[in-house]
Amino acid sequence: MIAVNPTDSASLLAAFGALGVLVVIFAESGMLVVGFFLPGDTLLFPAGVLCAADGHQAPRLQLWQVLVCAAVGAVAGGQMGYLLGRHGGRRLLARTSNRRMKEGAARAERLLARYGYGKALVIGRFVPIVRTVLHPMAGALDVPARTFTVWQTVGGLLWSQSLVLTGYLLGSSVSHVDDYLLLLVAVVVVLSLLPLLAEARRSRRDRRERSRPTGS
Template identity: 30%
Template sequence: MNNFDWTQLINPEFYITFTIGGFQVGLFIVLFIVFAETGLFAGFFLPGDSLLFLAGIYNRDLIENVLFIESDFLNLLILSSLVALSGVLGNMVGYWFGAKSGYYLYNREDTFLFKKKYLLQSKEFFEKHGGKAIIYARFLPIVRTFAPIVAGIGSMDKKKFMFYNILSSILWSFILIFSGHYLYGMFLGFGIDLKHYIEHIIIIIILISTVPVLIKLIKKKPEEKI
């Protein structure tokens, strides 16, 4: 930790390979980050998509000190299931928080960790797509943090919310983790180690996940001028 750099906090690899006393605690950090990003409005700045993709690449490192089985598929299944569970619990907390604190959030002043514009953008996104917004939101930075809160504020039916909550969490975790693992293996077969291109991977994933949001904002500006 002597060479700690604050910029590491936005680098998913830092969390995955983090050790305490020689014991790798990356798995627990990953699970907490997923929970925080989907359940606590202060978690919107945390690396979500890129973290899960890299978790697939570093699957063995994350699992072997906790619960390792001699099967890549079973290890991926365990890791993805744990992440999905964290995502479900996170969204449940976000929904509860929104249901209990909706009025307070809409009237709260902006702070470093809270921007009301993110809440309003998520509300608009949610109103446009309905229940499916919970699924779409999983793959969109910032929106995935505020979507369950908005669902709670809007008193979305709990059973409907839980259905989309569970489905979206499973899709998000399994798609990204399995993609990271098997793409890593595929490229390794061509002599390319994706672990040497982590920075590029993070940039690509950020671009892929934010482009839809940017396009939406660009299209919206001309409409606002009319």
């Protein structure tokens, strides 16, 4: 029996291959609570690498299968998140005691207000935590269904396909790249956190500016 760690991309890919990509990306793209604990960027990128890797112990994946599963998971998960938001998303967010979820919901709401629906739905896909709550928040805020569907599909395809293809191109050009997979995943994690750090810095600056006394 294979022991699977659902938060570990290597374990998921070894056990389920491309199907694991579909299920995890579906959940991470809008399933509140469970989506926070699943890999997203750190699953898609290694999956692309392993489509090209030639290591003896690396799971062999087919690029077209990974691309299709990533796309289906991202788009279908986004739609499910929207439906959850339309039917009880606000109540769930109000009851939760999860600090990460509350912070992610606040960032998602600010993103929608700052950039508008289309741009926010595309940008939000590339921000960890935010992409898990962005689609339920869009549903809770009554973003028009047609607008949501168009832009979350664009964002989902750009995010999922670009990460898989980047991993594949790196795996194709660097010999035995799978030997450095853990290091590469760590780099992806750091890069994926940069938008969150930038947003936190902007939020602190905005709070300081609002707290300054106005001149008489």
